Amino acid sequence: MKIKSLSLAIISAAVLLSGAAQGYEAGDIIVRGGLASVNPDVDSGNLNVNGFPLSQNAKVDVNNETQLGLSLTYMVRDNIGVELLAATPISHKLQGKGDLSFLSDFAEVKHLPPTLSVQYYPMGNASAFQPYFGAGLNYTIFFSEQFVGAGSDAGFRNLKLDDSLGLAAQIGFDYLVADNWSVNAAVWYMDIDTTGTFKDGSNNDYKIDVSLDPWVYMAGVAYLF
Template sequence: MKIKSLSLAIISATALLSGAVQAYETGDIIVRGGLASVNPDVDSGNIYAGGVEQADQRVDVNNDTQMGLSLTYMVQDNIGIELLAATPFSHNLQGKGGLAGLNDFAEVKHLPPTLTVQYYPMDNSSAFQPYVGVGLNYTIFFSEKFINGADATFGSLELDDSLGLAAQVGFDYEIAENWSLNAAVWYMDIDTTGTFKNANGTGDYKIDVSLDPWVYMAGVAYRF
């Protein structure tokens, strides 16, 4: 009798546990939100003035943290499609090399919508759900302007939008029914060309910059 009672108790506990850890299945929608930090790994060319390269006149770009949001639809138990969005990121352009004395001389905002196909290797009974993804990033630059006195000398700053590859790794860890902790990192291939003029509208300047940022996000996830 005691053995039978113990067996029933184990079976019941196992059923309850497996019900509590019910992870992702086909048709699920997962919304993730948290803080997202964009950390550019800058490789800057030199500025060209009137088509002539200016030796050792390069730029750097600082980091920024904003609210990040992503939406994943599970097309299969182990395959999801994710769209990453965020509130606009704002970065300062800083002088480098021969331009180091300029410090922060320009400001630009951008949005980095990124579409990835994700693979979840774990069984859907696992509370820990790591994933990897590959896809495309389209970065939209806007509100470009010179600051800190540089606007008295230069104007008409524009950065080209960028289309490039993206890769990610991340995980969810279920803490309650439908709720998980989330952390993820992306690497994005972002290249842009900046153009600008003198403040009076004359002159042509150009610079090519590879931003290629690492993007880190930590927050929570909710499964519908």
Template structure:
């Protein structure tokens, strides 16, 4: 074997050892940190609004995108526990029919934090940079800063309050490794978020008994492996 071939083969072997960590599977003890965009898309089915009697219309909740953060720890090869966090999501709450009170279609807005813990299983072994996974867990959604629009407040709507929610969460996602430490992540979650709303209309108690937000949550992020 001539000198050029020896050098060429040696270079290939060196490159293979350099790239080998790129395909290394996540394993017990690894910590993953991700940051990117998280979009909450509610499937907003609600019961009707009651103020003394059924007013005959419900509510809708719009989408919102915020900074999403996830932290995951592999307690076993192919298995991790993950926490989803984010900056607070703020949603417009609208009447499900056009302007029923003559105050505009937007009723108000609510802010919430949806911390979610899931246990995830990774399918692929050490030979693939593409690492898909599925997970299931628990979500606790905290509502705060609920408020009516100025127009609705002026019409006598006051004291909007939404109950916190505890429910199941499921997700499907994948990490794609750029190198040994950096990777790109995409995930889709379905979260069971059900709540109730209470308010006052010129001193008369009002309520919405069942607000099923049940959103799809889409995340796209960059991650780092420790």
């Protein structure tokens, strides 16, 4: 909520301001950085054991996480850019839900969400206020999966989450406040689906399908090269 509030405050300030700073042109490189809040909109399937549902309500949830975000945009035309979004590794806790609520925070996983997008800048290069819209592909890499708490106590092991390839969409803006500096805020929606697998001490096979589909909010600064 803090990231959302900051983004709204920056947008409101930018709308009230006007300036003569130069906008973007073909060949420009824009580096953006700031705090990125990843808020999964989780849709969990049921946990299966050896191919059979454990119950009709054995599900998982995933917590929100804030980390440093970074993006690089190359302007191929005055109003068209190509952006690569990156971040420092993002860590999430897996939480039991429904009939698995007793597990609480039972596992941890890290991921990297590189996202390649084509952006459209409608305002032209004479505007200090530069909103943009983007669409592209996200590839999420999961790693460092491990059980903690009740998951570790239960003897679960070999946790693995499949990597994900999906669509992504974004909306954002820059407001130029100096020759090369802007304030920035952006929102992404990412289609991220994964399958988690693991075993227990008796070598039973567990499997669960989860759609994470996060909203990602970032607020920070941009520098124009």
